Amino acid sequence: MTISTAATPVILDVDTGVDDALAILFAIKHPAINVLGISCVAGNASLERVVDNTLRILDVADAPLVPVAAGARRPLLEPARSAAHVHGESGLGTLLLPATGRKAESISSIELMRRLIVASPRPVTLVGLAPQTNLALLLRQYPECADNIERIVFMGGSTTVGNATAVAEFNVWHDPEAAAIVLDSGVPTFMYGLDVFNQVSIGEPVALELLRKESNLAQVVGRLLSNRVALGAGRNAEYTGLIGDAGALCALVDPDGVTTEMLPLRVQLSGYGRGQTLVDQRTHPGEDIVHGLASEWEAAEVALDVDVDRYARLFLKTLGLSSALPQPV
Ligand code: BDR
Numbered sequence: 453m454t455i456s457t458a459a460t461p462v463i464l465d466v467d468t469g470v471d472d473a474l475a476i477l478f479a480i481k482h483p484a485i486n487v488l489g490i491s492c493v494a495g496n497a498s499l500e501r502v503v504d505n506t507l508r509i510l511d512v513a514d515a516p517l518v519p520v521a522a523g524a525r526r527p528l529l530e531p532a533r534s535a536a537h538v539h540g541e542s543g544l545g546t547l548l549l550p551a552t553g554r555k556a557e558s559i560s561s562i563e564l565m566r567r568l569i570v571a572s573p574r575p576v577t578l579v580g581l582a583p584q585t586n587l588a589l590l591l592r593q594y595p596e597c598a599d600n601i602e603r604i605v606f607m608g609g610s611t612t613v614g615n616a617t618a619v620a621e622f623n624v625w626h627d628p629e630a631a632a633i634v635l636d637s638g639v640p641t642f643m644y645g646l647d648v649f650n651q652v653s654i655g656e657p658v659a660l661e662l663l664r665k666e667s668n669l670a671q672v673v674g675r676l677l678s679n680r681v682a683l684g685a686g687r688n689a690e691y692t693g694l695i696g697d698a699g700a701l702c703a704l705v706d707p708d709g710v711t712t713e714m715l716p717l718r719v720q721l722s723g724y725g726r727g728q729t730l731v732d733q734r735t736h737p738g739e740d741i742v743h744g745l746a747s748e749w750e751a752a753e754v755a756l757d758v759d760v761d762r763y764a765r766l767f768l769k770t771l772g773l774s775s776a777l778p779q780p781v
């Protein structure tokens with residue numbers, strides 16, 4: 453694989469995770485992304501599982517040696533709560549990947565990120581696809597790193613519905629304080645929230661076609677896209693084909709496929725709404741502003757809409773799997 457010198461230097465922070473796995477495959481395969489390293493955090497599965505899944509999925513991608521390290525095993529305040537009902541006990545649903553010879557670094561992922569950021573000749577983009585515990589620890593422990601971070605692109609939060617609760621999205625809900633620290637860090641942030649995450653899906657006929665192909669990569673992607681069939685109960689039992697976290701990377705390499713706006717954003721830290729991202733989409737000042745009652749909000753670039761077909765195609769093309777799409781007659 454050739455990485456163009458113009459490729460964006462990226463560090464992924466993941467909780468692999470069915471859709472983190474899709475995102476890792478995409479990041480490794482896309483020529484405009486140079487994955488400097490991967491930082492792991494507890495979230496969808498335990499930290500040990502996340503590290504192991506990440507190393508194994510790198511084999512599927514036939515990735516060069518990419519440093520992978522383990523970070524936080526629980527959020528700053530809350531206990532770790534797995535999402536086994538979505539991602540299975542292993543984190544990869546029913547997918548069983550062969551053991552790998554790849555090894556995690558012996559340093560923590562916070563230290564790995566610091567070293568990679570300091571050493572990078574170009575400012576690094578951090579891509580958070582998980583609870584933001586590691587990112588918050590990095591920015592608190594080594595605030596000077598912010599000077600060489602271009603921006604933080606994160607999958608998390610929502611401008612509408614939640615999934616962990618009626619109003620909170622899992623990654624932010626899992627560690628709300630961490631998300632608040634990241635937003636408050638002064639580093640520019642881009643939020644790829646649940647509303648867009650939930651839209652980009654690949655049709656079931658395509659997943660079935662992938663499963664019929666001989667290549668291991670095609671079969672793994674087919675299994676990951678079909679995951680919720682095997683796992684879910686109730687509404688989750690239906691096929692969704694979501695590319696999930698991989699959509700945040702599509703937004704990184706193809707910003708024209710997503711509609712965004714700079715908006716005031718904050719994380720709700722108490723009450724039932726704990727973990728909710730509040731996004732102020734008003735076009736006119738409300739009573740709170742008029743009467744001087746508004747407290748401080750951070751500003752973030754927020755994804756509001758996405759071109760689903762464009763990103764589904766981009767995802768498949770990047771992985772060399774476009775032939776699974778229906779061919780024009
Ligand atoms: C987020 O939580 C996990 O289920 C996914 O990997 C994604 O990062 C969606 O709420």
Ligand code: CA
Pocket residue numbers: 466467468469471472496581582697
């Ligand atoms: Ca994730």
